[in-house]
Amino acid sequence: MSRVYTEEEKLLHAELLRVSKKYEQERLSNNLVQKMSEVYTSDKHAEEDNNSFAQNATDFVNRNDENSQLNQYWYSIDTSSFLCNLIIEGLSTLSTVDQTDSNRLAFLSTPSLFFTMSNNDESKNNHVLFEFDEQWNSHKHFVFYDFNRPIDVIEQNPRYESAFDMVIIDPPFVTVEAWEKYAKTAKALLKPGGLILATTIFENAKLLETLLDLKPIPSYKPKIPNLIYQYTVFTNFQSRTKFGKEDEKNR
Numbered sequence: 001m002s003r004v005y006t007e008e009e010k011l012l013h014a015e016l017l018r019v020s021k022k023y024e025q026e027r028l029s030n031n032l033v034q035k036m037s038e039v040y041t042s043d044k045h046a047e048e049d050n051n052s053f054a055q056n057a058t059d060f061v062n063r064n065d066e067n068s069q070l071n072q073y074w075y076s077i078d079t080s081s082f083l084c085n086l087i088i089e090g091l092s093t094l095s096t097v098d099q100t101d102s103n104r105l106a107f108l109s110t111p112s113l114f115f116t117m118s119n120n121d122e123s124k125n126n127h128v129l130f131e132f133d134e135q136w137n138s139h140k141h142f143v144f145y146d147f148n149r150p151i152d153v154i155e156q157n158p159r160y161e162s163a164f165d166m167v168i169i170d171p172p173f174v175t176v177e178a179w180e181k182y183a184k185t186a187k188a189l190l191k192p193g194g195l196i197l198a199t200t201i202f203e204n205a206k207l208l209e210t211l212l213d214l215k216p217i218p219s220y221k222p223k224i225p226n227l228i229y230q231y232t233v234f235t236n237f238q239s240r241t242k243f244g245k246e247d248e249k250n251r
Helices: 005-065 075-089 111-118 152-158 175-190 204-210
Strands: 106-107 127-131 143-144 163-168 190-201 215-217 233-236
Touching: 005 075, 005 111, 075 111, 075 163, 075 190, 075 233, 106 111, 106 175, 111 127, 143 175, 152 175, 163 175, 175 190, 175 204, 190 204, 204 233
Parallel strands: 106 127, 106 163, 127 143, 163 190
Antiparallel strands: 190 233, 215 233
């Protein structure tokens, strides 16, 4: 037989329901505010990073002329900023143990990205530029690199073997021979499970997959204003960003 509740019990039950509902609404509201704050903070940091990268990239382009004899051409300002943000996103996919300010980055023939990331700050000991053009050899973290001798940098600097969390690569040539040599260097520099970001023509997709297990990001079109080829970005990590075609003007 069903129990008959007194009026006092009914009122108490209704009050408990009201308080419980109010508490749940406040809890959900607080959670929403916290999530919104986290998103805002993340977006604010991303915007600050992007502004900093854009300024650094502009400074680099203004200070350094391209050298066609070395097949040396700079990314556009927006592309440099985009690639630096992609580097940061890639590093965020590493295990929590590895996500520290000491993440080591090796820049193979990518001086524009090296200086965009570091802004010529020699205190950033985790960034190393491996480069053939010796105009930057006075920089503390410059290492001369000739891709025709891909393992010399390790033989001359044993501390660099398996020392880097990420290698960023932009060879001056798109040939199979050049990429085979850059792949040897990248594998020698990279820690086990390390990350790679590279740019080259899309036609090299199968080659880069074979050599370094890289996949293209075909929906993003990086800009190199004075280069006749259309390049593609390749990585061995999955990006969460939804890319669209870059509608920037060539700068």
